[in-house]
Amino acid sequence: MALSVGEHMPDSSRADILEAAAHCFMERGYAATSIDDVARRLDATKGRIYHHYSSKSDLFADVFRFGMEMNYRAIEPLRRSGEKAVERWRQMALIHVVQMITTRQFQRVVWEGVEMHLRGATTPEQRTAFAELIERRSRYSDIFRDLLAEARDDGDMRFENLGIANQLVFITLNSPIFWYSPRAGETARDIEEIGRQVVAFALHGLGVRKGNP
Amino acid sequence: MALSVGEHMPDSSRADILEAAAHCFMERGYAATSIDDVARRLDATKGRIYHHYSSKSDLFADVFRFGMEMNYRAIEPLRRSGEKAVERWRQMALIHVVQMITTRQFQRVVWEGVEMHLRGATTPEQRTAFAELIERRSRYSDIFRDLLAEARDDGDMRFENLGIANQLVFITLNSPIFWYSPRAGETARDIEEIGRQVVAFALHGLGVRKGNP
DNA sequence: GTTGACAACATACCCGGTAGTATGTTCATC
């Protein structure tokens, strides 16, 4: 239910399928999730799913795409703020972490999708279908990476190897998809507080002096 | 082949099976790996594997166990050095990261095993078999966690929530299992250098002042 | 207000792959 996205949303039936699929893929992983599992969660049958998606990997890819687009839309407003690179990075990182927490089901699918691609555990047809998604994911990652390089040139960050630093930071920011679990009565401020600590850890790791405002 | 562990090693036939299984599980994940895949990598058939292991999950559990025991043995010599907590943590963290790189196949299985347990995606019988492994894994993690707490009490580290800090640090130290890929002609010193940068990132994230010696 | 057409599913079925088993086969060791 409650996909907190009005615009850019496909019809509600597909949305329900996406949500259910994301949950199942999150809980059991791609390979261990059957189409019947997803259908069962919808109180429906395979017929409904195969009416909208041509294959299991097609469904997975759509969950992947949707999760990623949510991230793009979340950080979009911040990309052209006049701030310095380090500050833009901080703001975007915080938004990103909050996204990881609030849309956890989808983000784990994104993660597994990247993993599947890196491992090459896909059929040739799937690889071409995935290629554009992976490409788009890489460009998303580049946004953060470029800011890191810029911030270092500004003298606001100090680290050695850019590639390694970017990997470490990215996994740090994504890590809530693994260890976060929702608490009863948790507010948006609580989540933002967690995000603040994650970003603070990353910033210190990147050699940024001052704490968070 | 080349399991760089002499002692504590089961007979060589089982060792080859473990190694092959670790590779397959790393490349495709547990669910997507078939027993025939493992057998194929051994130039053998299922018969060989089922002669030594009673089930697929049993094999997986043994890879899990073996990978974890390697970690225990690696850090064991450092546990009772006279150093301060922050210094012991640094040394153990470095060893741990190097372990993640050099025994990557096994460590990814350990990771997936923990994941499977957290997701609850196991049958009741498997859960009890896994329980002791997970427990042992938790105690391994506690070693690092306790050192974090001690180092903070010493005034050598500064962070807010211990649980969050530990999660962030642990995923940072484990992250090479995801992004590291071996380069041709890479030496042990190269790997240690990578480890140094990972640990440096984590230490800074934990609010430790001085750089690495 | 009936019919026809189509979307949105459900039902029933097929079939390949895979975990696990049952049964050889070989070789060493006593």
Added chain:
DNA sequence: GATGAACATACTACCGGGTATGTTGTCAAC
């Protein structure tokens, strides 16, 4: 030369992806 370990071979049972076909509601045209 008998016995058992260490496999290979052959087979079964079942699950799950995909398909083919039926069913229901809606909406437009006449």
